[in-house]
Amino acid sequence: MTTDITRLLWNTTALYTAPTAPELADDLTAGAREAGAFREKYQGKVTLLDDAGLTAALTAYERLNELLLKPQLYAHLLFAADAEDDDNKRLSQRTAEFGNRMSRELLFFDLEIMDIPDERYAKLAATPELAPYRHYLDSVRRFRRHTLKEREEQLLKLKNLTGAEAFSRLFDELTSSLRYRMELEGEEREFTGEELLGLLHHADGTVREQAFSTFLRRHEEEGIVLATIFNTIALDHGQELELRAYHHPMEPTNLGNELPEEVVNRLMEVSEANYGLARDYFRLKAQLLGLPKLKNTDIYAPVGETGRRFTFDEARELVLAAYGEFNPDFRSIVAAFFAERRIDVLPRPGKSGGAFCMGMTPHLPPYVLLNFTGNLRDVATLAHELGHGLHFVLAQRQTMLNYHAPLPLAETASVFGEMLLTRFLLNREPEHRTKIALLCAKIEDIIATTFRQNVLTRFEERLHLERQAGLVTAGRLGDLWWEENGKLYGDAVEMIEPYRWGWSYISHFIHARFYCYSYTFAELLVLSLYQKYLDEGAAFIPTYIDLLASGGSRSPADTVRPAGIDLADPHFWQKGYDFLAELIVELKELVGNA
Template structure:
């Protein structure tokens, strides 16, 4: 079957027929009405509820949350697919303001849960009828020392619309508006950003360097706007830290992730102690490619057969086969994204860069956005995003408050899916040269998902710490970026000069404080889980399914405990890097055989 252009566009009519659909207007009106009714019913009374009453309030709150979020998710999908559309811009802004208003209306609920006296809270939380909400209750209470009065919280949320959220929106619109011109194969043409980044997998080193330089220099041209965005986001975060009495920039993220500070610090320190593994691989790849030394534009260069182009149909089938070989039900869940057109495939002007899977609610199916250009990395991206989709679908057995997995586990299924794809491709190949190419691609992916994300986290940490002392010029941001990347590359890789602007297109810095260490966490966790799968075979599958089905109903530590994993084990993170070292040795063996 050959995919046509229609099947490569997602079908948002499954949510609403159009931005002005009567059903959408009705949901907005109903949501506002029910939010007011919920506030009238429970305001000032939450602390007086018994366990059964609080359970009923949770159920109403969850139903209301699903109703309120649906129009916002729909608007986000439209805006991500085409931010050039005025209708999409207007709906996106309208629903953002609606969500902000509804959030202010409902702030009281969590605040009153925090206000329940400790002794009474312990009694209520222990009641069996609230068993399904025990984890949520504990999470809410953890933020009690950092929470302000309802009026103060409302004002902060209100000002977000014209503060950090406005600058976040500016970043998205500005990035999506970029157009790039570059000569390729004797012809100058226009590219999207994703198409240029896709050329980092081109077999010609000069094309790779020109593509990345073109991409980065376009961002440099917007130094004033991008510098203002990053400074404002950092300043806003710093002011909130002060208002809420947090000790350091990463503390609220760690608290929300339920990961102790010492565990995060150990994760990052162990990662840095293993940077030498990446440098060893970069030197090995340079020899493999007959180059004296890699530039950072050569890191993802194809080796042998991986310069081939995959059609989308080929990529889809490879990914579905990999999931199906592990668990036939997984294939069916992933195949539904294509059959139901919940996946948007090709890059185009106005479309958001990168890729994401949007988990909706326990009653709404997730959507996937790609920017597919046909290289092996894009095939892996399909496996990655469908892993997210699989996770969201399996977690739909949870209720709304327990639906979304905590950030450290949010990347588990996606990274595991990439591992399944790699091993599936390796098992199908008998040619050592092709196996070398595939193994290189997997090692590079692990390096990108662990070491590079650690570099990003260190840069973000330094950015927030230095912003407390005053404005960060774009030049200073470039310096911080260069220094942190230099710690990883050492003398093994030369960075091209335009790479000083590599910080300027990383959307995680804008949308989610310190998200990036979740990738490192997930990759090392998955390497451990995959090792257990290799040891136990099919007996491991129910345990893995249980991890994904748990959604956000448990802490990360409790979620992975059934797999025999102890996140507090000081040696845990090193085991993942030992696995990477084994892959590099396997690669050396294949090179020797060839």
């Protein structure tokens, strides 16, 4: 069956017809004009507004932000789809500079919200008019003691264009431009990075190791640039920590996530205390593969039927069925991504690696980027990103300032979607060996989403701490990476030598400080939520919908409390790892009965 390639490319014309569309230029002009008018109307007056006046200002601020964001988000989609196209490059840079200028123009608003005296703020926040914005206002004011004067803040934002943002852009352009040559099945040919990483699921161990080595060695060739980017990002962050009087590199992220330091530390410490579960699984997988010991290129090796290939149509139907079994309304929401061509599917030169779902605004539809190569992991990635999409659609009940979920909950719907897919497949699979393969895939996914993300977070923490004392060379970055991964793998997994460059392609280190622990948080949270679903059945679904639909209108603790979850419970994180332990026991029983 032939596939119409155009339906595998996203259609962004719902935003603008082209990078050169007059409507886009008009929105940029209108946005600049309205930002100036907003500043003229409210600058120097926010602390004097009553509840009705502050509500009106917030409502106007939301409308303005939606106008300003639309061209920037559109440009990001085009650049992610093809970073080598000159028009996309120009538009991306133009909108980045526009966004920076507008953020400087509007910076006064948050600063003046911070300046409202505590007693006056308490009275304002208690009014019914401002109730919908209470969480947003509290979130802004939380950063008061780390915020500088307006002119200083403006200068920091201005220099970002030629500082951290410029190096982030360089990383994206460099990594998306890399080409790789490798022999496969007797023929040497060119691969994209995503195609090589997809070969980590190949049945032949030699191919897996060759593919990953080729990928990493190519990054090593760009080691001077990559090490400079990582050092510059860390130095920039360190300087800002000093300017803002933070005491630890993770403190701004924890504050923004509304998570006390002790909660994050407990999450990471409990994860490390359970690394033995991963090693237990790795030894079992070596047995299943008939190997004396796994290499880290064998971790995602296919077991039985996981070696099968899926067309994108097959993947779509599986994901739709899994969501539909949970809730028919979810199937309809997810199906719209396919029907409206809001998914860009296949890897190609110039396209960003990995996968993401971009939530726009409450009035614009979200889009998904994939690099689909047809293995089971790619099917799970489709379920994952559409979980994000579902979350963004349900949160469109909120207004702009409450739209985006707090970072610790941003991965909740995506990870839950993967769990729905796994159980859907397991419940319908009659073959014993295939059940083993599917359970292996799920366990590997949990290990990747918890333990591996904890490793990434510890590496990032050590990078930032060491950069405070001076340059961290590429060799030292490799050492840090090797040591943190070694704590997870122990004597159960042998790391191939090129893996010393495994840090160099992780984009989260570049684009967002300490994002990775959000995956660990979300996975363990989802395991608890999914257990409640198994216990309560359909009665759980309204609670789950409300959790997703709340967007960013509540703190993480307040968002999950209606589901009976207490993030302050010192035993909470261990419950998720107990669930993982049960899956490993279930797998051992299946293997024993094979």
